Amino acid sequence: MGLYSEEITNISEKSNEKLFEFAVVDEKKAEETGYSNYSYWRSTWKSFLKNRLAVFLLILVCTIVAFVIIQPYLPYQKSPTEIYIDEQTSSQARNIAPNSEFWFGTNSIGQDLWSRIWAGTRTSLFIGFVVALVEVIVGITIGALWGFSRKLETPITQAYNIVENIPTTIVLILMSYILRPSISTIIIAMCITGWVEMARFIRNQIVILRDREYNLASKCLGTPSYRIILKNLLPYLISVIMLRMSLAIPFAIGAEVFLTYIGLGLPISEPSLGNLINEGRVLMMSPDLRYQLIFPSIVLSIITISFYIIGNAFADAADPKNHV
Amino acid sequence: ACSEKGDESSGKVSEYRTVYSGEIKTLNYLKTAEANEFAMSANIIDGLIEYNQYGIVQPSLAESWSSNEDNTVWTFKLREDVKWVTSDGKEYADVVAQDFVDGLNYVLDAKNESSTAWIATVVKNGDAFYNGEITDFSQVGVKAVDEYTLEYTLENPTPYFLSMLNYVCFFPVNGEFLAEKGESFGTTKENVLYNGAYVLDKFEPQNERVLVKNDTYWDKENVFIDRIRYKYNKEAGTVAPELFLRGEVDSASIPTSVIDEWFNDEEKKAQVRQSQNNFYTYFYALNFDPQFDAQYEPENWKVAVNNKNFRKSLYHALDRVSAMLTTEPYNPEDMLNNTITPKNFVDVEGVDYTQLEPLKNVTNTDSFNKDLALEFKEKAMTELQGKATFPVKVLMPYNSGSPDWANRSQVVEQQLETLLGADYIDIIVEAGPSTGFLQEVRRPGKYALLEANWGPDYADPASYTDPFTEGGTYNKPELAEGYTESNGKSKYQNMVDAAKAEMDLAKRYELFAQAEAFLIEEAFVIPYAVGGTGYIASKLNPFEAQYSPFGVTLEKFKGQKVLEKPMSNEEYKEALAKWEQERAEALAEAGEQ
């Protein structure tokens, strides 16, 4: 026990008589000591900021989005659809390698690739955002009903099994027959098939959450289901939903490339990353023209990779476990 | 070149390899109407006649033939000793006259859903039999007089009947074999019999097909390529050029988009050449029966299109060269066509149809003329003052499945609008569906201006004039105002009818030429170009091949050899010039006979 005795001897000298009076205890003050200034969102944001790469990419993506929006209004910009005529030959300025006039060169009919790529990015991002948004909204609505309402569970599950097993291609192709190829067609086609996964995901999350005690508490207070979903469940899902959404954007862009590949994409007169890449694929085999594939591919990859990494970084940051 | 892997002892086996992306769906040549399948039947089945490399009819299974006075009864004397063989080369039977009767019987039987039956209805009672009005096939105008004599009786006088014989619907079939195979005829290589230059050694759709020389072929001395290998590749357009460069294939079409690359590289340049034009012609049709959405103002278009000056302004404003640059950047003029009927189609004693008097002027002047276009624009604007609103909206759809078309549409839009001015026309380029374009866009008339095409079916100018007659599914020129004649029919209709009634070839052609010239001069349509497959790198010499616009002729490998190295474009052009000259001579010679 020798451990403790040393301390005692040398303490008593330090002690001052006056200090040995009772202090006044303030109960109110005692209540407050436990206050921690932890805020979920602030912590999430802080922990997100720690991921340098993600922050950089976030800035990059924001810059790209901003740039894509203002690009047409900048000086020296060309039209993405106009066919430029070579002064000398007075025919189309075809396949011109990048130069000071055409920064990213021209394509096989003399359109300016620089502006086409940004117009395409604009289109693709627009599609991506809209699809992601619709998917999220529809997916959440159906997923929430599916997960929360015990009555709807079986019918929706059955419907899911069916929808899930109808090959997507059939639906996509049918859509393109019924509607003309256009941005809205492609959006509709992707939304029709895209919400399913989202709904299932939300449903799984809600099933995990729905039996938590705080929901029971709300039920006991007579809170209507819609408010339970809105106030009790969705706030918990917001981080995963945002993750999903950020992943839905690259996915939608990838899907657009695929649709274009099987011939259901946007018309060529409507530049998009999908048809730029598809056009470019043929040129893969010609070293001199490869830039026509490489530029859009790089832009596309930057965007998709950024969203992917940002999404994941956000999901990590949103996980309270990682609020370290 | 011979296959490099060739461990065949002789090393002399001549092989030709290629990749393709358009699959064939059947070997049943009696049923099909698709180009890819024609290409197959052309090499495995021989018909009664064939052509030489200048397009002159030659005997094939028929050694000789004759027709009656009014060209309604045709008799063929068949070559003896021609064999049907199976895919493993075993002889099955002789090819006899009855085989042709059986073939036609099959084609005209509606339940067999033959896609070429409509051509075969040229024979007497063919239509009636097809529609079930006659059930006894013996009443149809085809008859095996004896084992090697075949007789066709036709519905109407048909001087160009021979040109139809190269269609698959007139091909023979062994009746016994056909009956035995039933529905499965033509589904596998074992389920067809061969009498042509080649036999299918391998037939795996979406993978590979291999043709090998038929050892029992009656004319095997003229078959020089021993083996033809087709490898399926859905992305042939993308990978074929590279495959060609690496020596994995002997032929590859070079997409327009990469053609610059090939021409800029000395080594590659020597390997690429233009391909031959085909007989599809392309033209811009002005729709007289617009049925599109109100937002594009169909009524306004209707008013405008019925004004000749308006039409003419468009006719002269279309810069076809710039449009063609999207597909043929190097020799765009070679593809342009000033008429509907292309050259080399038919001739009157060596004089090409397009050079006949009525058409000569049209053929030899470029329709693109800025000054005229603007002149007509002025006229149209004054005439239409108050009747039509300017700019006139011009709905111009394209098939979204065709990138070239899409590109072209953008070029044409920009070019026309720039030239004629945005105060005059507003061209609206709209993407149409990639499948069902015809059904969705052209046939229901949902366009104002449309690039359309047409291919011939037999050696008569009527083949090209028909689409614009009543009942045609193109731009309905019969609805054009101010051209109705006393008999209630449109002027053009009457001209065509008159031509059809004429049996003397020279006069007949003259009348057709007049009708065609009228159609063009009135600017009901704007002729644009002929079809072609653009540039290819190929070890074949196209001028060795059989030549004719009809049926399956162009697809035959017979007579062709695999070259050591591909032709360059210079060589091609030289050869083409030589060939054209030789052909003219040969035609003149043949005409004299």
Place this chain on the structure above:
Amino acid sequence: MLWYLGKRLLQSVVTLFIIVTIVFSLLRLMPEEGYLGAAAEKMTPEQQEVYLTNLGLRDPLIVQLGHFYGDLLQGDLGTSVTYRTDVPVKTIIAEKIMYSILFGLGAVALSLLVGVPLGILMAQMKGRWLDRLGTGYIVFVVAVPAAVYYIFIQMYVTDLFNLPMLFDEYNPVSWLLPLTSMALAPTASYAMWMRRYMVDELNKDYIKLARAKGVKERTLMFKHVMRNAFIPMAQYLPATILFTITGSIYIESLYSIPGMGGLLVDAIQRQDNSVVQGLVLIFSSLGIIGLFLGDLAMALVDPRIKLGKGESVR
């Protein structure tokens, strides 16, 4: 168990029936011109009508369905019309499915072989260079469009190793590249899943106890964590295998592999309804079997799950 199987089977049949019926009806919405193919151009409307009637397209939907199911009951999937005229659908699919299975299984095997260990190593070295490298790879595969990198690979790798660009069933070397390309994406997803599940498992309480027991880290990884992490994988594995078997349209197209990759797209574009229906039947059955196998696999590896009266494990 038997009871469960029976119930599951019945459910699956009903689901299949509904799917096929829906697809069947949807297909009738397609424009009719597609059925005529290239011949449409030259056919008169009457001829078209005869043709379409002969195809049975003029019967009421119910009658058409009746015919279809009647044939189906006799094991007849019908014959192709516009894809390969008169060839039984069975034959068409049979020819291709072998290649798809070979490539699919090959690719899955390859990707499991690489992806699972990669995921494990990544979890083990969380945050270190291997993890970063692997993550980079995953991000690349997920985010860069396959349409682009496949063609890059075909171009350069064939050039680099002097491999043939086209697939040839008799030339084993020509299998390599398509197989590897095909395995790229599943490898990434297996690695990603494995890593995630491993990390999840590592955070569980029983790992703490195992550590406290003095179990070596290596033993812990291989004897405790790996198996547990594999369970959620096991559930999805059959589905991904089937998905891989149905093929990659890009790869098959680029390398001339006669698999099923583009079959469905082709068949729909050519409006060959019987082929489409046959494929839908097969794909959906595969999907449903996949679901079922997933559940079964879960039940096999996870003692907590008993396939009894309970519902599907999901």
Place this chain on the structure above:
Amino acid sequence: MQSKSRILSIQNLIIQFKLRGQVLTAIRDISLDLYKGESLAIVGESGSGKSVLVKSIIGLLEKNGSVAQGRILYKEDDLTKFETEKDWLKIRGKEIAMVTQDPMTSLNPLKTIGKQIEECVVLHQKLKGKEAYQRTLQLLKDVGIHDVEKRYKQYPHEFSGGMRQRIVIAIAIACNPKILICDEPTTALDVTIQAQILQLLKNLQQKYGLTTIYITHDLGVVAKVADRIAVMYAGDIIEVGQTHEVFFNGKHPYTWALLSSLPQLGAKGEELYSIKGTPPNLFKEIKGDAFAPRNPYALKIDFEERPPFFKVSETHFAKTWLLHPNAPKVELPQNLQAFFEEGRRFAHEY
């Protein structure tokens, strides 16, 4: 008690966690000895650092935690110097084993109960095959499981909570450790089962001659199992002594508060004594006595300077300025006085 030798010694230990860029001091300069064969209970409210303390003994601190100061001596080794896994493997299981808090999640759901125990038998008792199996069955019997052969092959989900806790104990015992740490071994169980498990642990401790550390916040449990008690508050040990000394002669106001708030000490219908306020924020530096703000007996010095350990008896120490000779006398509440009284009476009886 003095005769017993020291088996483990914690000296001036400080443990800190990095959390959201801030530093949290979970253990604030603790010293504690553990004697061979004894059972020590560590009590204290939630978050006082009990678990952190024991985790540091077997090297299972979370990654963001580290020893900032001090030593943990076991045999020849200073455990705080251990860095590699290999070092810890010398200690974990073999020397020190742990029974964790939650029996529901502490077992690998995919391995049979038998295998999980046998793993330890093989690892630490160096038995193999049949022998290991027999030993495992024996262990199962020891922890009061019937039908051992059948149970050996079953999975955790087939066991009830109480039985799982027994398995966890069996696993700990199977390691043949010198020290057994039980971190809230019965919190998740209900009273009847709790009593059984505690009894079992006690028996095993005697049977195998183990040194045990119990962590709990239930004084009833402590009374049943412990020889010695260490009371923790906010990362510090504020009182340590033999069980009866702390129970019936507690010196620290926090100890008093703990005891007073027991319902057994309350009178029905009246307010139960309760500790006001909340525990201190460990992110902040704590000045003086951590308990001072909630302490009705707080002296001014409590807010100024951290009290040292004052010796009450050879075995009993408390960290409160109230023990300082200068400190004023305090009057304990009635019920606590009565409780102490009763305790002393018992002390005479036994």
Place this chain on the structure above:
Amino acid sequence: MSTKEVLLEVKNLEVAFGKGKSKFQAIDQVSFQIYKGETFGLVGESGSGKTTIGRSIMRINEVTGGEILFHGKPINGKISKDWDREITQKIQMIFQDPMASLNERAKVDYIISEGLMNTKHYKNEEEKQKKVHDALLEVGLLPEFASRFPHEFSGGQRQRIGIARALIMEPEFIIADEPISALDVSIRAQVLNLLSNLQKQKGLTYLFIAHDLSIVRFITDRTAVIYKGKIVELAETEKLFANPIHPYTRALISAVPEPNPYKEREKVMEVYDPTQHHYDSNPPSFVEIEEGHFVLANEEELERYRTTLKIGV
């Protein structure tokens, strides 16, 4: 006793989970009455059905048999909308785990006023705020806490938020399902005091569910002991502790650890062996063995219990 007003009555309650073979009878023929103003304790081992009874009264669990009457009116089965709303407001629940039962993503303000928003028992936003303010004060929290999130509070404070949430509804009857089991000793007292103070001020009635008998003894007036879905003994709490009759009750009481090392070391636990009953041949019934003291027993046992009761153990 009998003059007291019955607030809640449970008659022959049965609750079963699952169907067919997997059917599990969680509550089997349970009856008891709760008087206005009292605290009624429900003890029993884990899984015995305590929570299920509470939840049945809250109408979260479907009842498969029997009746539950509140103020003499049935509250299960088909009931009118108004009555439904009234019970929703009058019967409130306090949950076991203060962390799990609060929505962490909502502010305290919302959590507390949630019930109010459902019943619309306020005129305007101001009044609502006032009510929240008062409720917080009532449970001893500072009103400014309203704008914080639950994770900023300690366990005891959180549980008080849970109580405030129930109180604001102005209930008559509160079901407290192990309200302190998840709290550690030092905080338990806070919550217990709060509950009793509120009872005194507002005349609340509690159903207090717990498995810690020392707490039950401290806080409840009458206690029912439940074993595997059946009530085995019910009596005034002191009586029950003084004279436990049923062997299960005895085992339970003997298992409660006491904060006395001397006593603890000596104590012998009674073990309950459910096979000791011969209920197959001689089924038991729930009988009043002395005034207000019920026990589940068959004739033969009853005989035995009576004698022990007379002797007094």
